[in-house]
Amino acid sequence: MASGGRLSPQSPRGPRAAAPALGAAPGPQSPRQPFGPAPLPLQCDRGGPLDERRLVAHLQLALGREARLWRGGHPQVAGPVEIRHTVRELVLWLLEVKNIFHFSQTTFNLALTTFSRLLVSLKRENTPSVMITSLRLAAKVNEEEELIPRVKDFLKHYGSGYSPNELLRMELAILDKLHWDLYIGTPLDFLTIFHALLVLGWPHVVELLPQRNPSLHVASLTRQLQHCMAGHQLLQFKGSTLALVIITLELERLMPDWCTPISDLLKKAQVSTEQLSHCKELVEQHLRSL
Known part of the structure; x- marks a missing residue:
């Protein structure tokens, strides 16, 4: 899969690729496709306009995925004040930075949810790279392929301090940490x-x-x-x-x-x-x- 391509919501086949530990040094591997369906728009679904019965079915599906994937408790970042401030500043930066690639709110929310799922074991020095990589992965899941920017263009706007190899390496680490299952009910x-x-x-x-x-x-x-x-x-x-x-x-x-x-x-x-x-x-x- 090209590094700028859209991630398919379908489950990948074949043996699982090895991935580095979160925050490991850059490497040449390419990430495989994570599974988890992108959400349907709620005004309608494949059965037509949504009534209460269909909405409740969507809710139950989202609740089931949340119960399976969500890990509760106080994250590690709830401790030192400087780490809490780092996380807050990163989230607010992501919401306020100019959206030049026209990502949807669904993409930003999946990025924030992915970032939150990683906070329990995240080190402070990794938080910026994990945040921008979570956004990149969310875009691959949610956006049309022609709207996904090239890696160099993405990094120029969101992460000028990182190389394409570092971004790719972090993608692998995140996907491995989350067992290649990105889509939780956000x-x-x-x-x-x-x-x-x-x-x-x-x-x-x-x-x-x-x-x-x-x-x-x-x-x-x-x-x-x-x-x-x-x-x-x-x-x-x-x-x-x-x-x-x-x-x-x-x-x-x-x-x-x-x-x-x-x-x-x-x-x-x-x-x-x-x-x-x-x-x-x-x-x-x-x-x-x-």
Whole structure:
């Protein structure tokens, strides 16, 4: 596979290629294709326009992948202050740097999710290279092949201090660390599903949205969600819990009778009220600091 090509969502065949340890020296190997399907747009799926039954099926699929791949607990970076600041600065940099390659929000969210999955064992000196490599891998999974920039162009914008060989080597290390399974249900997937379920189940919510436009509303919530992913304390929560908290806080602001829809989403998302309350408290603190 060419280094600039799109990664197929299908499982690779044949023996597993050897990969270096995370942060190892550059080498000449080429990464094989990671498995894990890219998400379908939620306005429709292969069966046509989405109703609640199909949305719940998408949610259950995402929850199943999250339960299988997510590793809980406090990451190593929750310790030293300088490391926490490094992670926060990297995430905010990724969200704010000019998007000259027109990557989708799905790509950025998968990059942040991939980065978060690696933080438990990540050394501080590796964090910048892991971040930009996570973005490169996310683009290979989500973007059309003609939109994936050449390695040299990508590095010129995102990682001028690294060589193509170093990027390739880090790709291999990340894929090996994650067992070649990049696609976990991301917080953005859950946010989109929860929002669609909310609009379908409680149509009057649309009247309360800015410009009565659900798409613009999701875009606004996505920005909040991604900034929360820069908070080290929030990395202990599953993406489904974090997304549900963002929806909950917004509903509390928009409508007085928010308890019923949130209770319904809690049940569908299999999130306990204790988890929701703990995460909600930290999200509120984080959003106030922005």
